[in-house]
Amino acid sequence: MESMSRNNFAAFPGFLVGLVITILLTSCATAPNPAHAKPAKSLFEFTAHEYHFPSAFATGTERDRLLAEAATGYERLLRKYPDQDDWCAKALRSLGNIRAEQGQLDVAVKLYASVAEKHPRQNWEVLQAWKTVADLLWDAGRTDEAKKFYQRIITRFDKPDVADVVKSVVRAARWHLANGGNANS
């Protein structure tokens, strides 16, 4: 008991320091640095315009190269500017799009899912990410996994005053939930 108390006592400052460091790191990671906004935007737009958009119109090895370059750009943005919530959400979803295009569906699913986990305030990005991953899983025949994302869409976005495009997404999510058994019909 004495030993235990001593151990607890000894462990306490370490725990406290760890807690303080965690709080500091968390606040550093989330507090947006205004000086990062412009370079983050530039990096995102450069990556999208130079590599990601053209990859949609390229084929073969050129397409592979452009997708790889785009992925590198988005990963760089996520590393360098983690405080830029909106650009990171966009980059993360775009990275999901690239992995999906590269045939890495499971990696893509994790990336899409992490958009809402890491950037919950970015409604439009969250909606797109959930909808894309749900449709990808649905199309791959993984309907049970897809339904979880459709359900999330309904739970979060089924509100009376949402925009037309959101209403359509919610309506389609309902359809998918109701027609799970007819996935391939």
Next chain:
Amino acid sequence: MSPGKALLLAAGCWLLASAGYARINVVTLPDRDTVQLTIYNSADLTMVKETRHLTFRKGLNKLEFSWANTLIDPTSVEFHALTHADQVDVLDVRFPPRVTNTLEWHINSEVAGEIVCEIRYFTSGITWSADYVAEADKTEKLLTLAGNVRVTNNSGEDYENTQVRLVVGVIRLVEEIATLARQRGQRTDKDRLFNAFKAEIDRRGSYKTKELGVLCLGDEQAPAEIIKEGVSEYFLYTVAGRDTIPTGWSKRLPSFQTNNVPVTSYYKFEKEQWGDAAIRFYKFKNDKPSNLGAEPLPDGDVKAFRAVTADKLWTFVGATNVKYIPIGEAVELELGEDRDVKVQPTLMDWQKLDIRFDEWGNVAGWTIKETWQFEVQNSKDIDVELDIRRNFEGDWSMDSATKFAKLDAHKVHYGLLLKPREKQTVGYELTTRYGINVTK
């Protein structure tokens, strides 16, 4: 459509739906039939309405919309069938990973054939500004006022054959929309923004009648004319005719031209405001008797000219900027110095009088008497009205052989009428009391 800035991507083959739906038919898209821009300047917000004649096949059809490289707000995009509306349904909206910044409508049609569809959305990056040209006749009694609107497109998207509508006026609703627009990063507000904007613009029946009237004009060669409509607290101007406004370009569209606007031309001299120069003003009223008053005039730059010969050789008078002019309000254009009208003040005499001392021999009161003379010259070949203003401080009184009016405790004004090439002299004696000499 600008390369890489495709709004709607066309396709024309049969696709097999991977799951969920049966066969999906991809619609072949023609160019836009009509485009309408409604520009809210104060919010950097433009509502775009496109109509297209789309050929649908019976069953499921797929339509893509891309906002890549543009300032289009994707959360605001809407698709509506204008014909066979009850037989055309948007079943799904997808965000395909193969193309970024693109959404894909899955549309079920109960009919095969051509359907008129409307796509509308918000974009930023389109602005407008008004400017005016005022041409005074030789006597400067009547004015021809022409208004123009310059639309600048930096939205990233070309708009061909476009009808332009402008929202003029700053009101509470517009301010609310502006506030929401500034919060555009927070997407939840976009729904409110779009709905508020859409509802305000669409809620009037008169607008639709006017719009149809404009659409039916059919004369693309006719000069654009702006139709003005009262929309509660603000005005909606519709530029008649259509024009193409590519991204990165500005287009100047004629707004109106009104002849025979009564104008008052006059000059002001006030040293504290404009130094030693006589400043020319044109004044007119935005009302019916002035052949105006149909609508408020948006703020903008004004360039003024005056006819100097019978065959209308024009001379530049000056340039200024006017604020928003409501109906019924007078507007005063400050056009700068005119060297043909001169005011030369001269201090002719200065005396310190009536010096009084206190019991210790210090100066306790005194009076200053100044004699001023103004030489006023009109070198023009027309009559000139001149308003001379003088400002005085303290306990002052004034004597003058010329009639003057006291405007307030510190300001007097002379109103003079000078014939062509006439010189006049105005004089006054100013007495100012200090210390114990002050009587007021």
